[in-house]
Amino acid sequence: MWIWPCGNTNPIKAEVEETLKRIQTHKGVIGTIVVNAEGIPIRTTLDNSTTVQYAGLLHQLTMKARSTVRDLDPQNDLTFLRIRSKKHEIMVAPDKEYLLIVIQNPSE
Amino acid sequence: MFTDETLDALGVESLWRKSQQFAQESRGCQTRPVHTAEAEIQPLLNADNGTQTDPQDHLIYQLPLKGELRPESPGLRDFLHRVEDMVVKELGSNAKSHAFDGFDVIWEDQNETVSCIHCLQHPSAQEKGLQVTSISWSCTGSVIACAFGRVDDGDWSTEKSCVCTWNLDRRGLNPKRPDMVIDVARPVMSLSFHPSQPSLIAGGLYSGEVVVWDTNRTQDLILAQTGMSTDTHREPVYQVAWVPGPRRGEMVVLSAGSGGRVLLWTVDSDEGRLVLSAGFALIRQQVPHNSALSKNRGSSNVGVTSLALSPWDLDTFLVGSESGLVLKCSFSAQTLAAAPPDGESVTLRAPAQFSFSPRGGPVHSLHCSPFHRNLFVSVGTDGLAHLHSLLQPDPLLSLRVSDSYVFGVRWSPTRPLLFAAATGQGLVQIFDLGRKSLRPAATLDQLTGGQPVYCLEFNPRRKDLLAVGNADGSVNIWHLSTELTEQGPRETAKLEQLANEVAE
Numbered sequence: 067m068w069i070w071p072c073g074n075t076n077p078i079k080a081e082v083e084e085t086l087k088r089i090q091t092h093k094g095v096i097g098t099i100v101v102n103a104e105g106i107p108i109r110t111t112l113d114n115s116t117t118v119q120y121a122g123l124l125h126q127l128t129m130k131a132r133s134t135v136r137d138l139d140p141q142n143d144l145t146f147l148r149i150r151s152k153k154h155e156i157m158v159a160p161d162k163e164y165l166l167i168v169i170q171n172p173s174e
Numbered sequence: 175m176f177t178d179e180t181l182d183a184l185g186v187e188s189l190w191r192k193s194q195q196f197a198q199e200s201r202g203c204q205t206r207p208v209h210t211a212e213a214e215i216q217p218l219l220n221a222d223n224g225t226q227t228d229p230q231d232h233l234i235y236q237l238p239l240k241g242e243l244r245p246e247s248p249g250l251r252d253f254l255h256r257v258e259d260m261v262v263k264e265l266g267s268n269a270k271s272h273a274f275d276g277f278d279v280i281w282e283d284q285n286e287t288v289s290c291i292h293c294l295q296h297p298s299a300q301e302k303g304l305q306v307t308s309i310s311w312s313c314t315g316s317v318i319a320c321a322f323g324r325v326d327d328g329d330w331s332t333e334k335s336c337v338c339t340w341n342l343d344r345r346g347l348n349p350k351r352p353d354m355v356i357d358v359a360r361p362v363m364s365l366s367f368h369p370s371q372p373s374l375i376a377g378g379l380y381s382g383e384v385v386v387w388d389t390n391r392t393q394d395l396i397l398a399q400t401g402m403s404t405d406t407h408r409e410p411v412y413q414v415a416w417v418p419g420p421r422r423g424e425m426v427v428l429s430a431g432s433g434g435r436v437l438l439w440t441v442d443s444d445e446g447r448l449v450l451s452a453g454f455a456l457i458r459q460q461v462p463h464n465s466a467l468s469k470n471r472g473s474s475n476v477g478v479t480s481l482a483l484s485p486w487d488l489d490t491f492l493v494g495s496e497s498g499l500v501l502k503c504s505f506s507a508q509t510l511a512a513a514p515p516d517g518e519s520v521t522l523r524a525p526a527q528f529s530f531s532p533r534g535g536p537v538h539s540l541h542c543s544p545f546h547r548n549l550f551v552s553v554g555t556d557g558l559a560h561l562h563s564l565l566q567p568d569p570l571l572s573l574r575v576s577d578s579y580v581f582g583v584r585w586s587p588t589r590p591l592l593f594a595a596a597t598g599q600g601l602v603q604i605f606d607l608g609r610k611s612l613r614p615a616a617t618l619d620q621l622t623g624g625q626p627v628y629c630l631e632f633n634p635r636r637k638d639l640l641a642v643g644n645a646d647g648s649v650n651i652w653h654l655s656t657e658l659t660e661q662g663p664r665e666t667a668k669l670e671q672l673a674n675e676v677a678e
Contacts, residue, residue: 078251085254089261093269100250108247146260150274152663157264159257163249166257172268173664 082109094170096154101125101165108164120156124167128160284656285638288616292651294349296322296338299647304335306643308365308629312372315635316343317353319375320649323361325628335361337377339389342639342651356387356395366414368425376427378411384429384448386441398441398448405450405518409433413481417505418488419451426451428483432496434475434513436503436525454503455511455522456493461501463529475513476501482540486547490564493526494537500552502528502564530567533560539582545590546669553580559595559605563673570675573612575603582629588637590665592658596627602642604658608668616658622646 090098090111099117100109105125110117132144147158159166304322311318322335338352361380368374373390374397383406388397400406409432419426419440427439427448434456439448456476477496484490493501503525511522535555543549548564557576560569576597586592591607592615600622606615618640620627625645633639638659640652 082251082254085251085258089258089265092262092265095265100254102247108250146264148264152661155268157261157268159261161253161257164247164253166254166261168261168265170265170268172271172274 089168094172096169096171099167101167103163120167124156124158125165128158128165132160285653286655288618288655288658289653290650291653292342292349294340294649294651295647296336296352296355297350299336304647305645306628306647306649307363309631309641309643309649310365310367310375311631311633311641312367313369313634314372315633317341317372318641318649319365319367320643321362321365321377322647323363323380333361334359337362337365337375337387354389363410363412364414366416369416376414376416378414378429378431380410382407382409382411382431384411384414384427384439386427386448396446397443398446400439400448404516407431407433407435407437409477412479415481415483417483430478430481430493432477432479434477436478436481436493450519453518453520453522454525455513456526457512457524460512460524461499461526461529479536480538480540482542482550484542485544492540492542492550494540494552496536498533498535498537498554500530500533500537500540501526530562531569538580541584543585544587545666546673549669549673551583551585551593553583553595555579559583570672573605576601579626581626584630584632587632587634588659589661590669594630594640596630596642598626600624600627600644602627602630607672608662608665618642618652620644620650
């Protein structure tokens with residue numbers, strides 16, 4: 067059983083927050099979302115409804131992209147997914163348990 | 175010789191068939207006797223308790239608040255360690271990359287020209303010489319309704335007029351014959367479709383009445399009306415709109431007239447009446463002004479000729495008056511109006527909070543930008559279109575639209591920098607604020623022989639349709655080119671830049 071100390075003095079948690087903050091404050095980044103393996107967002111810097119939309123849609127797309135890559139070559143696997151649209155670029159870093167989604171406006 | 179004989183029957187025994195019954199045993203069992211005992215209890219002390227969950231505003235997954243203590247997802251730190259460098263590297267190279275500069279993908283067919291695809295008319299209204307005073311698209315974007323009346327008539331008119339609707343998506347659309355004609359006893363000055371129910375239309379009449387029609391009915395189309403009571407307007411109603419009511423999901427009708435009253439009505443469909451729920455009165459003495467207004471005598475009421483609701487802030491609305499005032503008002507204002515009570519059932523309040531620099535003549539149309547919370551555009555009889563910010567009294571930009579009056583203005587729902595204005599010379603001028611020159615990006619000639627254009631509306635669903643109502647009683651539907659409907663890159667940023675300029 068783990069007992070967490072009160073307040074934000076948990077070093078692991080602080081590290082997680084710092085890493086996310088470094089990513090979020092990068093030039094042009096509009097939002098950052100971390101999604102777990104079931105497609106449920108666990109960290110976000112955007113509002114609730116937008117986050118849920120991004121998480122659900124990009125989780126499905128990442129699974130599809132991954133299966134496409136593996137179907138083409140079973141020895142290959144997806145490492146990164148980028149979607150460029152008129153207004154901004156969405157970057158997805160996939161993993162076994164989590165998904166990191168970063169939305170950037172590159173022209174700013 | 176032959177004699178009868180009977181023989182005994184013969185029997186043959188089976189060699190292989192044996193009797194199956196060899197042995198039979200019987201067994202029985204019984205459980206031991208079950209012990210039972212009885213006991214009673216009775217609570218000595220009683221206490222009542224209840225719980226209730228709060229209604230969820232959104233039926234979506236509620237994310238835990240940031241910063242709260244919560245069990246850490248295992249492996250999250252390691253995952254972020256693994257991906258952080260790669261992500262930051264990509265973000266950096268993306269910000270500096272020129273790989274996609276000028277790269278554009280054409281997904282849809284490009285439409286290079288602007289063309290008038292329909293010219294809708296109602297011959298019997300045209301014979302009477304009625305003009306189109308107001309048009310409205312339904313929320314589905316397929317039905318257009320237009321109201322007939324007169325704008326140039328100064329007398330108390332008792333002329334019969336009508337409201338016509340056409341369904342543009344129907345096959346066999348006959349531009350000369352409306353799908354539905356609603357006869358009205360008075361000229362209709364303003365019209366508004368319900369934002370979510372496609373069959374309800376609210377209309378404001380010249381006599382001051384407000385009516386809600388339900389086009390689903392077969393018999394009497396009037397769902398609710400104000401009737402001529404002490405609550406109604408005494409002057410023509412120039413604007414009606416649907417605003418969210420106090421209860422969720424309910425919409426109330428807002429009406430504004432030249433009597434200086436802005437009234438909110440709830441629809442009571444059982445009784446067929448519109449019940450006054452709240453009211454505002456604009457009195458000249460209560461208008462906050464930062465420049466000395468002329469001390470002209472006359473009625474102390476500020477006649478409302480146009481009204482705009484802000485899509486960003488449900489509490490704010492803008493009012494344009496007959497004397498050229500543009501006021502920012504609030505639905506939640508509490509100060510009581512200084513009007514003598516005239517038998518109204520609710521106390522009137524004074525809503526004006528801020529006054530923008532006045533114009534030279536009546537303000538015929540106002541519209542708030544759907545892309546920026548502080549911007550709105552106003553037009554009036556001085557032929558200019560003023561681009562205002564809600565934060566300062568002077569306009570940010572002043573464009574000359576035409577040499578005559580300008581009757582209507584609307585922002586484009588798809589391009590942040592585009593707006594269209596309807597002039598008194600029969601032209602619709604479309605302005606693109608992203609261009610360097612102040613001349614219009616496109617001019618649509620309504621071919622009305624110089625008669626004014628009174629109203630225009632963009633289709634809320636199909637972004638390339640624009641409906642324009644003319645004084646000769648016809649409604650033109652224009653199909654806009656892709657240049658006028660497709661949002662270009664960085665338009666929102668340019669709009670933001672424009673809004674932040676401070677006028678000298």
